[in-house]
Amino acid sequence: LGAALLVLTSVPSCATGGASRSGAGVRAPGSDPTLSAPAYAPEFSWFVRPLPTQGTVELALYIDAGSRDAAPVQVAALAAHALAARFDEDAGQPPVRAQVTPDASAFVLTCAAEQLLACARRLTTVLPPAPLSASELTAAHVQLREARAGAHADATRSAEAAALRALLGAEANGLFPLGEAEHDVDASAAVVQAFVNAHYGS
Numbered sequence: 001l002g003a004a005l006l007v008l009t010s011v012p013s014c015a016t017g018g019a020s021r022s023g024a025g026v027r028a029p030g031s032d033p034t035l036s037a038p039a040y041a042p043e044f045s046w047f048v049r050p051l052p053t054q055g056t057v058e059l060a061l062y063i064d065a066g067s068r069d070a071a072p073v074q075v076a077a078l079a080a081h082a083l084a085a086r087f088d089e090d091a092g093q094p095p096v097r098a099q100v101t102p103d104a105s106a107f108v109l110t111c112a113a114e115q116l117l118a119c120a121r122r123l124t125t126v127l128p129p130a131p132l133s134a135s136e137l138t139a140a141h142v143q144l145r146e147a148r149a150g151a152h153a154d155a156t157r158s159a160e161a162a163a164l165r166a167l168l169g170a171e172a173n174g175l176f177p178l179g180e181a182e183h184d185v186d187a188s189a190a191v192v193q194a195f196v197n198a199h200y201g202s
Helices: 074-089 113-124 136-152 156-175 183-184 187-199
Strands: 004-008 021-023 044-050 054-062 096-100 103-114
Touching: 004 021, 021 136, 074 096, 074 136, 074 187, 096 113, 103 113, 136 156, 136 187
Parallel strands: 004 044
Antiparallel strands: 004 054, 054 103, 096 103
């Protein structure tokens, strides 16, 4: 399982700066930062960029699994939307948004800066997930169809998709996480659950 937690927050002294730091992993406790080869946990990576966000932070938990890892491609979107909906059960809490790209799936949350740690803990409760229920998958299919309808109504987006398919042929399919309606029948409950088990498990 590959996962990364992205945090965008504000630092008053760096409001206009673009400074950033990144690493291949989280530094192990007690490691000496002056050493040329510090110990890292390679399955986890972080990136922090100061931004003027007026007291809010945006967190995103990324899973190393996107539409190019799924067959059919919409399975990745169905899994992400079904799991993101579980956060809606937290009454009074900010919503968690699911975003799926060809190479990753993300759960995005915006919250008050003073609640940073609590929000981070909330995001991580998605892992490892309990099995998806029939109702969760049905709701995810409805959400997928609505998103697809919106995408098809966007003339610019449709033209770009047609151009990519003409250029890349079948290889372009993985670039479109919403997939095609005729393949929804192949995105069965068993297929989506197998994807979750493979990419979201412990």
